[in-house]
Every structure is written in structure tokens, then in C-alpha cells.
């Protein structure tokens with residue numbers, strides 16, 4: 149069978165927020181083996197299964213919507229793959245959907261997050277968005293420089309329950325780490341080290357349609 | 361919650377969160393007893409320990425008991441926990457350990473003793489057993505160091521001696537039964553427990569000393585308390601509980617692979633080796649059982665590497681049958697087989713082909729000593745020819761690296777024996793160039809790795825003094841000076857930490873005071889080079905008013921009462937004495953397969969391929 153691409157949509161929640169992207173990748177291979185997913189292996193000296201994540205999830209951030217693409221070489225239905233993966237993962241790594249993908253990862257333009265635990269008013273949010281949002285950033289050489297992240301912030305909404313919904317750039321070079329935004333938001337109301345929860349909710353393409 | 365805030369500030373928070381695939385989940389409110397299985401070292405080291413996996417599984421087989429895991433937090437986490445007054449917690453429920461019924465601490469090496477105390481302290485549990493009332497968990501020790509855990513005697517309520525798969529559930533059952541019937545008190549429970557084979561309750565013995573500082577006697581305080589505690593063994597390894605699932609760590613640990621035990625015990629009887637004695641008699645699993653267990657774990661974990669564990673894998677009576685069975689499916693599933701603990705004398709081309717059919721790994725052999733004379737004295741029955749032949753096979757098979765392990769400071773050692781170490785390095789290098797099938801255009805790399813001799817209880821060398829620091833340093837410098845060949849690499853293990861190990865290994869209960877002082881000095885993670893401080897240990901001994909040399913560097917008398925005489929490991933003291941005497945004449949003893957040497961372990965019973973019926 150010609151290797152076929154399969155997209156796995158999953159949640160990463162709870163204690164898994166403390167597990168880095170790298171560690172997650174590392175543990176994915178045994179998980180796939182115990183789920184008996186007929187993975188396609190690269191050829192060559194050191195064969196390894198092909199697995200591509202849409203984007204790394206920063207440490208301490210949870211997600212309702214992550215994507216992993218794999219290739220399979222046997223005919224197994226998406227339903228069956230979903231069933232097997234649910235068994236091979238814990239509930240904190242919960243597979244929500246498995247399907248044959250049409251959208252490409254390169255089409256991802258924005259990601260939506262929920263931030264809770266930072267007390268701000270609608271006025272604060274408005275103020276933040278009205279000008280540039282300057283944050284300090286370390287360059288590769290170690291020097292500190294100030295950059296404006298405002299262009300990467302598409303929208304910010306304060307929900308009545310106090311949760312902040314925001315849509316941030318997520319395409320390659322424009323990617324904005326939600327943690328940096330949360331810190332900037334907190335700093336704008338005088339909070340130095342915010343103890344907040346961040347959750348990735350969904351993704352959008354450049355045309356505003358939901359990425360799937 | 362406090363924990364979630366702390367976890368954002370420490371390195372590798374995944375060490376402290378639990379929640380891995382394969383972790384056992386039970387309803388804690390429905391449990392008759394809760395057991396905190398503590399490994400006094402980091403998560404990465406503890407999670408790779410097969411003994412812990414087995415016991416976690418065995419205890420959790422009890423439907424009304426919940427066994428959870430606890431590891432030593434690293435210093436950054438410890439500082440956060442202390443600052444935020446967060447007591448030591450277990451990974452499954454994140455509940456404080458002090459709320460458990462049992463805190464079981466596995467004692468894998470002497471240098472973890474300081475971590476044991478720091479874990480108790482972090483758990484907010486008083487260190488001394490006598491200071492703990494009924495509200496605290498029962499503190500139970502186990503593992504290889506429990507065979508002489510006297511230096512920890514003041515801190516523990518009980519030690520489980522020998523294999524725990526059956527003993528620990530029995531202990532917990534007794535506890536539950538006594539609680540249910542209303543007859544429980546800690547004192548009554550410990551007394552009752554002392555009647556069960558394999559449980560040593562240190563507080564039930566009065567220890568007296570001679571004027572020269574040696575032990576005079578261990579006297580049971582009550583007539584019903586046994587005067588000798590015999591270890592426990594699993595009689596039939598095919599029927600022993602084995603973990604069909606592993607807890608799968610998210611973060612990288614020391615061994616992220618399947619480890620499967622093939623047999624326990626050892627036929628060899630090296631005179632310095634404690635494991636070779638305490639795990640006797642030899643009990644094997646049958647190839648079918650090993651094969652089906654490995655397959656089952658593979659399916660449940662997805663690990664693609666299998667390591668077959670034993671003290672000397674090539675001594676397994678049915679090794680080729682086993683590897684054949686495994687290879688029928690492992691190759692197809694892209695699963696690698698690795699066989700640590702190979703012996704040079706039984707190393708064959710066939711064996712090498714099987715392991716390298718899957719993955720190249722460097723080869724290591726352990727001649728232990730540099731001359732035939734000393735190898736006879738330590739009963740390491742392997743000849744130079746066998747070692748060279750094994751290396752040659754490896755070179756012919758495409759390897760260029762071999763590593764040879766030696767021990768320096770062995771009883772009866774002379775400088776001639778040390779010359780022999782460097783001579784063997786050169787001989788192995790020559791062997792490479794003699795081999796027409798060697799990898800052309802490459803040079804060999806021979807590593808000579810030297811550890812220091814540590815006299816251990818329950819060995820033929822238990823009476824021997826360790827060389828002084830000066831003598832060991834001199835020997836190492838001497839050997840270093842002898843090696844000039846770039847193709848020979850020499851490395852050695854810390855002399856100072858070996859001295860501490862020796863003192864603790866042969867210690868009596870007076871050393872509890874030293875460990876207490878060590879805790880006051882904030883010592884921990886002594887098994888880690890970057891944390892070990894000899895100066896602090898000296899300070900701790902000094903503060904306790906105890907001479908380290910009395911334990912590490914004193915030759916003990918053959919008729920002396922030893923602190924560990926209270927334990928019966930099966931192998932008799934008489935046998936060890938015979939072995940000691942033979943060593944002084946550089947006489948070797950045949951292995952169990954050739955001829956039973958009458959060590960006494962057959963008295964333990966069990967399904968064993970070699971031992972005569974007792």
C-alpha cells in the first residue's frame with residue numbers, strides 16, 4: 149500500500165502541561181507501537197517512523213487542539229486508529245479526531261488561546277491594544293532587545309467570566325508565543341510574574357477559516 | 361495549587377507530576393492500606409529500576425492496597441518544597457507521604473542513605489523510629505543494602521530481607537487484618553511481623569559491644585523474637601509476579617527499554633561480589649516464560665529495545681533456546697536485543713552474531729584482576745586466553761572498542777598484579793592487529809576501567825580491610841604512569857567515595873549517629889559525583905565521634921561477631937570462611953555447574969538447576 153497520510157487531532161491537558169514538546173515527541177513512537185498503528189518507516193540506515201507535529205506547544209500551556217500527521221502502510225480505518233490511540237494514551241492526551249487531511253500545516257496563520265488568572269478590565273485590554281506592545285527579547289547572541297509584538301496580536305476579548313480570549317499569529321516566522329503575550333498583558337497592569345493558565349483552543353488559516 | 365506554581369520554577373517538572381501512561385489508578389478512598397514506594401534517588405534513575413517495577417506491580421495486585429511512587433526531589437525542587445512548606449508527596453495522587461500507612465524505601469546502594477534521611481525529613485516524618493508515634497507511616501527498608509542496613513537501624517521500623525514480591529504483600533495483609541480486628545498497635549504489629557520469615561525489626565534486639573569496639577552480641581529482647589532472620593526468596597521464578605505493564609515516563613530516564621529478568625543468583629562465586637551470594641540459590645525462568653513476558657511487555661509498552669538481565673547472561677542454561685525464541689519475532693518487529701553482563705569465557709561467535717544482528721553495542725568484559733594468580737584468589741575463573749579470544753572475536757566481528765573492568769586494592773594484591781592490568785591492555789591492542797578480519801584503517805580503543813575494592817558483607821572478603829586512601833591513590837598513579845599507549849584509555853572510580861561505601865557497607869548501628877550528622881550537614885545525592893563531598897563525610901564522622909577507619913580499613917577477625925550475622929542469606933558463614941582461606945592460597949573454587957561447593961544456599965529450597973536437595 150502507498151503510504152497514506154493521517155491527521156491526529158488531540159488534546160494535551162492536565163499534568164501534561166509540564167511535559168515538553170521534545171519529550172512528547174520522544175514518547176510518541178512507543179505509544180504508536182503499543183497502539184499497533186501500522187506506521188510507515190523512512191528507509192535508509194536508521195529507519196524511523198514519519199511523524200510531524202503542526203507546531204510545538206510551549207511548556208506549561210495546555211491545548212484543546214493539537215495536530216500530528218503520520219503515515220500508515222496498512223488499511224486501518226480512522227475510527228479504528230482513534231480507538232487504538234485512545235487506549236494507548238492517558239486521558240490527558242486525548243484523541244478527538246482522526247482523518248485524512250486536506251489543509252496543510254503551512255496554511256496555519258493564527259492560533260486562538262484562552263488565558264485565565266490575570267485580572268484585567270475591558271479598559272485595560274483596550275489600552276493595551278491602542279499602541280505598541282513592547283517586550284524584551286533575547287537575541288541569539290544573548291543581547292537584549294525591545295520588540296513590538298502588537299502586529300502579531302490579531303484580537304483580544306475579555307469574556308464576562310474573566311477569561312481572556314486572544315488570537316495570535318502562528319505562522320512560521322510570525323509566530324508569537326502566548327506566554328510572551330500573557331506576560332506583556334500582565335505587565336501592562338503591573339503584575340510581574342503572572343500565575344496564569346493558557347490553553348490553545350483552535351487554529352485559523354489566513355482567510356479566517358478554521359484550520360483542520 | 362501550590363505545586364503547580366512551584367513546578368514552573370524547577371528543571372524537568374515532569375519528574376514530579378506522575379500521570380504517565382501505565383501508572384496504576386485506584387480509588388484511594390476505598391483502600392484498606394496505602395503504600396508509598398520510595399526510591400531515594402532521582403526519578404530518572406528510580407524509574408529504570410526493575411525491582412521497583414516488580415514490587416509496584418506486586419503490591420498493586422492487592423485490590424484493597426494502593427502502592428504509589430516517590431522519588432528524591434532534586435535540590436532545586438527540594439528548595440522550593442521547603443520554602444513553600446510542601447511536604448514530600450507521591451506521584452499518583454500527589455498526596456503527602458506522611459498520610460500513608462507505609463513508607464517503603466528501597467536501599468540500592470550505600471551512598472543513597474543520606475537521601476533516605478532527607479526524604480523522611482521532607483515528608484515531615486521524624487527521623488528516629490523511637491520519636492514516631494502511631495500517626496506516622498511504618499517505615500520499611502528493603503533491597504540489597506537491607507542485608508546489612510545496621511547504619512540505618514535507628515531510623516527504620518523494619519527491614520524486609522530478601523525478595524519482596526511475596527513478603528511485602530504478607531506484611532501489608534497482616535497490618536490490615538490487625539487494624540480490622542482492632543488488635544493493632546505499632547508495637548504489636550512489629551512484634552508479630554518479626555515472626556514472619558524475612559522481616560527484621562531492629563528495635564527488638566539489644567546490641568552489646570566489646571571493649572575494643574567490636575560487636576559482642578545481638579540479643580533478642582523477647583523470647584518469641586527470632587535470633588536469626590532468614591531472607592525470603594521466590595521459589596519458582598516462572599510463577600513470580602511480573603509487571604506486564606510499565607509506567608511509561610515522559611521524560612528521558614536512564615533505561616527507556618524493556619528489562620526482563622532471566623534468572624536470579626549466580627553460579628560463579630566471585631569472592632568480592634555480594635550479589636553473587638545474596639541472590640543464591642540460582643533460580644531460572646524457562647525460555648517460554650521469558651519470551652512470552654517480553655512479548656507481552658513489548659505489546660504494552662511499545663519499547664523497541666529488550667535488555668535481558670542477570671548477573672551473567674551466558675550462564676543461563678538455555679540461552680540459545682531463549683534467543684532463538686525471541687528472534688523469531690523481535691527482528692520482524694524491529695526490536696533490539698541487548699545482553700549486558702557477558703562473560704569472556706562463554707562468549708561465542710554465535711552469541712555475538714545474534715546480538716549484533718540487531719544493534720552494535722560496545723563490548724565489555726570483566727577480568728577484574730591483572731594476573732592469573734589474583735584471579736584465582738578472587739575466584740574469577742577466567743583466563744587471559746579467554747579474554748583475548750573474546751576480544752578477538754569482537755574485533756573480527758567489526759568492533760573496535762572494548763572495555764575491561766578491573767578492581768584495585770583486592771585482598772592479596774601486589775604491584776605485580778597491577779602490572780598485569782596494563783599488560784592486558786597491550787595484549788588486547790595486539791590482538792586487534794593480529795586479527796585478519798579487523799576493520800582496516802582503524803585503531804582499536806581499549807578502555808581499562810578500574811574500581812576500588814570495597815569489602816562487602818556476605819562475601820568471602822567481608823573480613824578484609826580496604827586499602828587506605830593513600831595506598832589506593834598510589835596504585836592508581838602507578839598504573840596511570842605505566843600506560844602510555846594512546847589506544848589504551850584508563851579511567852578509575854573515586855577512591856574517596858569507595859571508602860565511605862566501605863564504612864557504611866560494614867557498619868553497625870552506631871553509624872546511625874553519623875548519618876544523622878550527615879543530614880544535619882545537609883548532605884544528599886552522595887552517589888552523584890557533583891554532590892559527593894568527602895570532607896563533609898569526614899565532618900559527619902567526626903561530629904558523631906566515630907572512626908571511619910574502624911569500619912573501612914580494619915581487617916575483621918574471622919571469629920568476630922559481625923553486625924550482619926543476625927541475617928541468614930542461605931550461604932553460610934562457614935562457607936565464606938572456607939572461601940576466605942582458599943583465597944589466601946590463591947586457590948579457586950569450581951562454579952556450581954561444575955561442582956556444588958556446598959555454600960548452603962540449597963537450604964532455601966526453590967526450583968534451581970544446580971543445587972543438591974538439602
Ligand code: SF4
Pocket residue numbers: 627640641642951952955956957958959960961962970971972
Ligand atoms: S548449594 Fe551448591 S550448587 Fe547451590 S548455590 Fe551453593 S554451591 Fe552452588
